[in-house]
Amino acid sequence: MTLPLTIENITAHYGSTKVLEDLSLSLAEGELVSLLGASGCGKTTTLRLVAGFLQPTSGAIRLGSKDLTRLPAHQRDIGLVFQNYALFPHLTVRENVAFGLKQRKVASAERTKRADAMLDRVGLAHLADRLPAALSGGQKQRVALARALVIEPPLLMFDEPLSNLDAKLRVDMRVEIRQLQRANGTTALYVTHDQEEAFSISDRVAIMHQGRIMQLDTPETLYQRPANAFVANFVGFENIVPLSVTARNGAEVTARSDSGAELTLSQDQLGAIPDRFLLATRPDGLQVSTDPAAVGLPAELGLRTYLGRAYQYQAQAGGLSLVANGPLSQPLETGTAAKLVPNPEQCAILQPE
């Protein structure tokens, strides 16, 4: 079973501090949506509201047609995977997994059967009689996953489930989580502060900041077409240059920077360009060129670092601090005057704030 989740205009407070403001979010059936952001952005608060551990000040939460807003946590029927696993230390692995079934009054023999089948799916059938204290971190997280899945919830939620695991295991486990979630077709809400983790397994990602969703989109769109400066910066567009359009010629647009440098951009490649806009690029999308004929932002190069595939330069361009990459064939010294040429394929156009 799987149901869509709707969060409508939720506002939430901790004491008198507002932690979420008018937040709305919808998850389609079977969709995995991540809430991504730094600590304090409201992502965990959102999850706790949906779980029923917190009450919103206003707004509604719906799972399918069921209104969860005022329902106690134990009646919400949500599978939850915790950051610290939260396994019951006094119960064996099998009893942990069967716990939810016991609350649903499933008969003892059936409970054991289903718990064992789920443990088999996460590859821990041989550890069924152990206590959680005797398991490794990765094993504990698998038990937590099995415990949440065995009740066949219409919604799964993950609260930074991999942050206590080492790097290699994190990658394995996130693939495993995605496979199990896909196989069951369960709607899932996934909270993380790890961008790679969120982008790699999500259908859509909500980037959060100060209690609001800054952008909710597919990972591809977020990565290539951030909607605002915050998201752009978050996904690695380190350079943000304010520009004004001076001439339009069909799809070709000429724009001038505050320091007077002119660039020519194509709306075919970048989408509609407003009269005033921000050009966002990653270091990779801003190439250092010493060719006098190159069209770009004039800059003075600063510190050079070696990235393996390229050199990276800290550069000063008309009062802006930018980060640009240059070819390995030509290491340039501090103080060199050069042009920074944006590569349209790696640029994004943003509305000014």
Next chain:
Amino acid sequence: MKRLAGWMLATPATLAIALLLVIPVAGTIGMTFGTPGQGDWGIVQPYADFFASNFRRRVLWRTFEVAGYVTVISLAAGLVTAYVVARCPAWTKSVLVVLAVFPLLTGVIVRSFAWLVLLGREGMVNQFLIWTGLIDGPLTMLYTPGAVIVAMVYIFVPLMVLVLVGVLENIPEDLLQASSSLGAGPVASFFQVTLPLAVPGLIVGAVLVFTASFTSYATPALLGGTRQMMMGTFLHQSAMVRFDWPGAAVVAAIMLAVILATVLVMTRLAKRLNPMAT
């Protein structure tokens, strides 16, 4: 060198314990043995005499009974109180803990005296019951095991609350959240998560209260009188009224044995039942 310094540092305390505890206790226990070859039981004849007496067996049994009731009632009352206190916000919790501990600041004798005033023939409880018309004449409440039990529960519950609040606070919040996310209501969570995880604390609290009430003297002396003697009051009577020092030593040795056995068995049990240990 380091080891030597360690031993030297431990010497004063070791000497103090040897002089003030081990030697007197050994002397007391030594006093309890009879002469070999005399009587049916040889050197354990004084113990046989103790258990041969109906009166003394009743005193021992009554002590067990009273201590048992006090322990069970304190566990139940303490657990409920501690559960409520532990779930309060931090500030409320500290106020409640201070309130719970407040009676500990007065002496046991003063607190037992309070019950003397409450439970006497002309005491407040009788006056109240007569005023409501529930009874016609005053009830005899003083000098009954009931009076001793009520007063001891009153004395020991704060101790139990203190121990259990600590234990309940240590149960991670996310275990209870996990439990409720899996469909367990507050009652199911209490019995399936909180209670099993509190067992080691319950055992510690039970050992504390049981040993303290088994050996208590002031409360049974004031509220139990001479007719409802317990081991503590009997020990006092043997030594200070009848000057039967060997007899008193036997009482003391039996109390010591009961307490040692309780502590040993219960700590073993606590270790076995501790889910946090591997």
